Amino acid sequence: MASGFVIRKNEYYDSVFLMRIAKTLNEEPGVQQSAVVMATDANKKLLSDIGITASSVDQSGPNDLVVAVVSENPAVVEQVLATLDQRLQSFSKPTRPASYRSIDEAALSNTDTNLAVISVPGEFAAREARKALERGNHVFLFSNNVPLDEEIELKQIAQRRGLLVMGPDCGTGIINGIGIGFANIVRRGPVGVVGASGTGLQEFTSLVHQAGSGISHAIGTGSRDLLDAVGGITTLMGFDALESDPTTRVIAIISKPAQPETLQRLMERIQKSSKPVIACFLGLERHLAGYGPNFSQVQSIDEAVELALYHAAQKSKLVVREEADMERLAEREINAWAPQQRYLRGLFAGGTFCYQSQQVLRATGIPVYSNSPLDKRYHLENPDISLENSLIDLGDDIYTQGIPHPMIYAVQRRKRIAVEAADPEVAILLLDFILGYIASPDPAGDLLDAIQDAKETAAMRGANLTVVASICGTDKDPQDYDRQKKVLEQVGVHVFPSNTQAARFCAKLILAAQGARHGT
């Protein structure tokens, strides 16, 4: 095996830009592995894992670009690295004349700013967020890997100043009709939502739009806001803001469960709400009762949408697939399975979808393993090796070290689809496709040939691989919802309007097949 690398000192590029370059390198014939990274300590380890070690790499830092290529053919390595300048240039955007060197400089020259959108690497993020707050800006903090003590400090500073910190690790938000981060394009309307779950908010807002209603605001809080150490500062501030907002008629909360003290504080606040509140704490088994006539608890995002539409006095209804249609479909699929086919494998870009699917399956008595388990007893020791029914969150930190999130880069999911399809006990593949701003321009297209290959692999051994999917998005999103759905259906994927419905269909298939095996 041959390998080579190039270091560019003091050339900083953001992670999405690097991903685009990495994608072109991976697509070059003969390239076995490649890395396009800034030389942070974590990335230097990644480089060493693919056999790239040198003192010049050790001496490089987070401001230095390293591009490495591994191939069986030394000529490929040489040739690919020689085209680096061309690649960098073809993806570079013209320098903006009004770019500033720092937040301080930007805020001093533009006194009308009110929101800082920060997506720098986690170790530097709190420093930038602090500066933005000091200049009186609210913060949308996309960066992950921000230390918890820094998150607490930021949120306390913000609270004292009456400012909102959405994040860290905040994927999405919609403020006043404007989508921030990974957001879907939805119409304005009476439904407000606050939540710690990025893809959960995307699904909720998209389904409300698809049903014909709309969103007033969707406030992301970051994944750790409801830990007792943070105390739900952003959730509570967001809730207050939605309650005071005249355009919001009903408030939904979508999140993983809060820790006990924070849950108590949040419930006390909800009890005083003058507007209807719907809480969907995914994975929470406890029934929350006695919090006043305005409060309802639901188990799924679909139910949250249905109830929100009801409270907002909207005549519109959640888009669902007909039950009779599902029965027919289930029967046809199961009849085509080979005798040893029995298990479900879910490969998710959206963490909430992985989590919610486990909840749906658990409710029907089907045990599910996961790298991000709802029930710790079903934690996958090795996330790369599925057991029985397994649902994998490919957006988990272990899969995104030095690699962009699966919502923009499908390489990990493509590989895993092939692995699962090679297992003769696998009957169902469950996938999610997420549309909207920043997401891949063609999420279905990214996986299409991998799905086709998987189905062919199964067919070659006389099996039928059932592929089930949900699309999170709207007709207004840049990826064209209808086209995404159509191309998936053309290769035999059963597409559902929501993750809840897709997971329920999978449960139906598994239970029906179990019943058939036991002669019931």
Next chain:
Amino acid sequence: MEPKTGELLTNPIVAINVGVQDFGEALEQQAVKVIYVDWAPPAGGDQEMIDLLDQLL
């Protein structure tokens, strides 16, 4: 201090984008005014040096 979240929900967003350029561009597509910070790790990413700089400034 009085929460300013109400202002955020009612006033037009004027954003400072720090980091991935696509985030700013998605806002611009929605007719939001975006001010870009051309960000790179401060002091070459040397944390001790960053702390020292922050104390001095």
